[in-house]
Amino acid sequence: MALRITTLLFGILLISSDTALAQESAMKSNLNTPATIVVTLGTGTPNANPDRSGPATAVIVGDTPFLIDCGPGIVRRASEAAKKGVTALRVSNLKHLFITHLHSDHTVGLADLIFTPWVLDRMEPLQVYGPPGTKKMVDHIIAAYQEDIEIRVHGLEGANAHGYQVDVREIEPGLVFNEGGVKIQAFQVNHGSWKHAYGFRFQTPDRVVVVSGDTAPSQKLLDNAEGCDVLVHEVYSTAGFATRPPKWQAYHSKFHTSTAELAKIATQIKPKLLVLTHQLFWGTSEEDLLKEIQTLYDGKVVSADDLDVY
Numbered sequence: 001m002a003l004r005i006t007t008l009l010f011g012i013l014l015i016s017s018d019t020a021l022a023q024e025s026a027m028k029s030n031l032n033t034p035a036t037i038v039v040t041l042g043t044g045t046p047n048a049n050p051d052r053s054g055p056a057t058a059v060i061v062g063d064t065p066f067l068i069d070c071g072p073g074i075v076r077r078a079s080e081a082a083k084k085g086v087t088a089l090r091v092s093n094l095k096h097l098f099i100t101h102l103h104s105d106h107t108v109g110l111a112d113l114i115f116t117p118w119v120l121d122r123m124e125p126l127q128v129y130g131p132p133g134t135k136k137m138v139d140h141i142i143a144a145y146q147e148d149i150e151i152r153v154h155g156l157e158g159a160n161a162h163g164y165q166v167d168v169r170e171i172e173p174g175l176v177f178n179e180g181g182v183k184i185q186a187f188q189v190n191h192g193s194w195k196h197a198y199g200f201r202f203q204t205p206d207r208v209v210v211v212s213g214d215t216a217p218s219q220k221l222l223d224n225a226e227g228c229d230v231l232v233h234e235v236y237s238t239a240g241f242a243t244r245p246p247k248w249q250a251y252h253s254k255f256h257t258s259t260a261e262l263a264k265i266a267t268q269i270k271p272k273l274l275v276l277t278h279q280l281f282w283g284t285s286e287e288d289l290l291k292e293i294q295t296l297y298d299g300k301v302v303s304a305d306d307l308d309v310y
């Protein structure tokens, strides 16, 4: 179902039959908009696994990438994707970010996303949509880099004075973006003691993509994801969970979703494709994690790696 970007040079039309169909239907409807694709830029967790960058997903509509979360490594993963053929993810084109919640694993790449594309000639401010607290975080990051900004703008580098700036919109659940045929809705999810934690629903001219963010089972996700084309959902292994100390079992059952729970959720939602990300394996193999779902759910499901395209 997924195509590793290493084989993408031959063209994204080969990504999957579902995507090809979606592209065809977009063309037939004369929307003049290329098909929507999803790239899992970072499928990791707080664990510093070098094979899985921090949480970040891109929903790409035409040449516009919408980034969801900015875990560590996001800019280099985007650059890698661009190099291998997904040119919309070229670094100077990273301009829209949607933050699900302010857990550090989802946000420590924010300084990178503010400054690196600017140094590489992004001319416009970064547009950031995030929960309350996002503005304070951005202001502190900009303040922390004042010395760098001064030198780059006023020194011999002659950097532009706009590309490091950030337009922050602190959002509540509801419609948060509606431009160019793309509607993005934020909905509240159930992430333990976080007061503001969101999932996002993308309605593009040819697809509905839902990204769960970090969440335990949540009615709002069921309401917003029903019948979607792609559901990108976090998950932990039910077998791995059994090996965890009681303190961590208490935490994970309130903050995250097990394979058994996700199988039930997917059975209700019936996405055309379920993509597992932010996987917590705890010693379980990727194959066994998939089996945990597949024994309880008969729809299409894949366990994502970094730089998969759907």
Ligand SMILES: [Zn+2]
Binding pocket: 045, 046, 055, 103, 105, 106, 214, 278
């Ligand atoms: Zn997380």
Ligand SMILES: [Zn+2]
Binding pocket: 101, 103, 191, 214
């Ligand atoms: Zn979290």
